[in-house]
Amino acid sequence: MTLATRIIPCLDVANGRVVKGINFLNLVDAGDPVEMATIYSAEGADEITFLDITASSEGRGTTLDVVRKTADSVFIPLTVGGGISSISDVNQLLRAGADKVSVNTAAIKNPILINEISERFGSQVLVISIDARRGRTASGFEVTTHGGRTSTGIDALTWIEECVSRGVGEILLNSMDMDGTRAGYDLELIRKVRQVSPIPIIASGGAGDIDDFGRAIESGADALLAASVFHFGIYRINQIKSDLHRKGFTVRAVESMSEN
């Protein structure tokens, strides 16, 4: 395979500002998502994800503005998630410059939304975001909402198969057991999902050590998302990529790093 594994930083945005901890020395404005996206792009990010955690509708308008400004200056793919529940939400985001949208709770409540989005805009714009946690369902992993606090009783693998048949293009697989632990991606979860998924998997939740990234690729991830390790400056994106390259994984080269 010649396709490179993607490294994707995720920025939590509320009311147009980045809300999780940011620890960069040379930032003019540490809360500006556009500036953060620009820096990550220059460091070799293969894609940027914004997760809109704004509660109010006024704040959502601000998010569209952030998407617009980012798409105007950062020429890599941009995925936006959080609170998307209608065709109109998707259309507005795509028109503002988003390339993909990720849908979570709204799809669980109303699975037909998946069909509607993929028929109208194509599978390739639709990422299903799944907050999976160990539970008593058939595969041992269940789908949760509200950041892992609420059980749905739905089996994660069953849900993934349904999403794929309804036309989803990609899976953002968040491990609620590993999220925030920095103890590594949930390799068992990734392996199980890989067995049933014919579409790309973005692994998320738990990245902490530099070796975690390669392990997730070996378990079947097509892309690796991380937030805090990048935001707190524990690792830089080009550092992760150089390390993966050295270990024999295929990544998109960044400056000063030859692929060959």
Add this chain to the structure above:
Amino acid sequence: MIAILDYGSGNLRSAQRACEETGQQVIVTSDYEIALRADGLVVPGVGAFGACMAGLREVKGDALIHQRIKEKKKVLGICVGMQILFQSSAEAFSGNEPLGIGVFPGRVTKLSAPITPQIGWNTVSAPADSTLFKGIDKERFYFVHSYAATEKVPNALNAEAEYGSRFLAAVESETVTAVQFHPEKSGRAGLQLIRNWSEAL
């Protein structure tokens, strides 16, 4: 002036901004006359092949592309905007195999890879005499697609990429250029490619 043909939904803003980086004036339009007069026409395209063709016909985009070719005015098709230039696609639409514009011979088929869509950055083997890829060496481009053309287009420069098997990543003919990847989302390499195309306008 570069016109970006607006014939449906999707992210046109990035294509517009990337084209503006060349210093050219850029307009997003669905107006036949404006799109015909422009020095360069960009035909983007996301979603299903059949849906794109339906949207394209609504703004007379099929006639527009044929007319521009007749007048030797350059056209750049991106992603599904490349695919619709071929004769047909295996991507069923309303139960039928949809027809394309037929500027290029051959059929668009499903990628034969275990994981589709192909989403991500892949390498492209471009011919040495390519204008489009001039100054771009060993760079990756961003792809998002499940279908692609595979038969080389005669009397044109064909660049191939591999995902499961080989497919056409780009075609350069006298007037029509087409890329399966998204140059507007491919960082510096993509901007260079758009600059190379626009310099020949």
